[in-house]
Amino acid sequence: GENVEQHPSTLSVQEGDSAVIKCTYSDSASNYFPWYKQELGKRPQLIIDIRSNVGEKKDQRIAVTLNKTAKHFSLHITETQPEDSAVYFCAASKGGSQGNLIFGKGTKLSVKP
Amino acid sequence: GAVVSQHPSRVICKSGTSVKIECRSLDFQATTMFWYRQFPKQSLMLMATSNEGSKATYEQGVEKDKFLINHASLTLSTLTVTSAHPEDSSFYICSASPNSGETQYFGPGTRLLVL
Numbered sequence: 060g061e062n063v064e065q066h067p068s069t070l071s072v073q074e075g076d077s078a079v080i081k082c083t084y085s086d087s088a089s090n091y092f093p094w095y096k097q098e099l100g101k102r103p104q105l106i107i108d109i110r111s112n113v114g115e116k117k118d119q120r121i122a123v124t125l126n127k128t129a130k131h132f133s134l135h136i137t138e139t140q141p142e143d144s145a146v147y148f149c150a151a152s153k154g155g156s157q158g159n160l161i162f163g164k165g166t167k168l169s170v171k172p
Numbered sequence: 173g174a175v176v177s178q179h180p181s182r183v184i185c186k187s188g189t190s191v192k193i194e195c196r197s198l199d200f201q202a203t204t205m206f207w208y209r210q211f212p213k214q215s216l217m218l219m220a221t222s223n224e225g226s227k228a229t230y231e232q233g234v235e236k237d238k239f240l241i242n243h244a245s246l247t248l249s250t251l252t253v254t255s256a257h258p259e260d261s262s263f264y265i266c267s268a269s270p271n272s273g274e275t276q277y278f279g280p281g282t283r284l285l286v287l
Binding site: 091093095101102103104105108148152158159160161162163164165167 | 215217
């Protein structure tokens with residue numbers, strides 16, 4: 060079945076460094092790729108998303124790139140801050156379904172001051 | 173905009189009882205809502221897709237008679253965990269899409285503990 064692989068599972072960086080999280084997906088019909096940030100005990104928050112008709116999207120310190128040919132997409136966070144510490148989930152839309160998303164297993168990002 | 177609420181935020185119940193969780197879209201109409209289950213330090217597992225005015229679509233392995241879903245209006249979906257057992261203890265999160273598209277906004281979740 061459809062699958063989304065996410066790496067790494069944990070990531071520790073120093074404040075000010077960049078962080079990169081990568082995901083691959085298997086469903087060639089996927090055309091929407093959101094990223095969510097979840098702090099401990101709280102709801103997942105949408106931080107950025109990208110659709111298949113673009114290769115890159117940027118919002119301040121956050122950027123996402125998409126390579127449809129290779130079926131992978133990445134989240135880039137620059138100038139990391141301690142408040143960026145959280146679990147990040149990537150997701151890919153399930154082709155042929157009404158809005159269903161398949162989530163990666165998450166990356167726990169720790170930003171050390 | 174795109175605010176989703178969920179009630180209750182946490183519930184403790186005895187084994188064998190039923191628990192109802194409500195999910196509301198506060199400032200938009202949601203034709204489709206989704207119910208997820210999340211175990212500690214794990215990802216979001218889709219349980220079912222709730223469609224207003226029709227039966228929910230359950231993911232493989234999710235018992236529809238165990239997890240009853242009702243989507244009676246464009247702003248409310250409910251999940252009832254029937255005859256709850258300790259293994260049903262988990263974090264249940266709903267989400268809704270304001271445009272029947274892919275963008276999903278999540279509720280704050282309900283932490284269920286079955287004793």
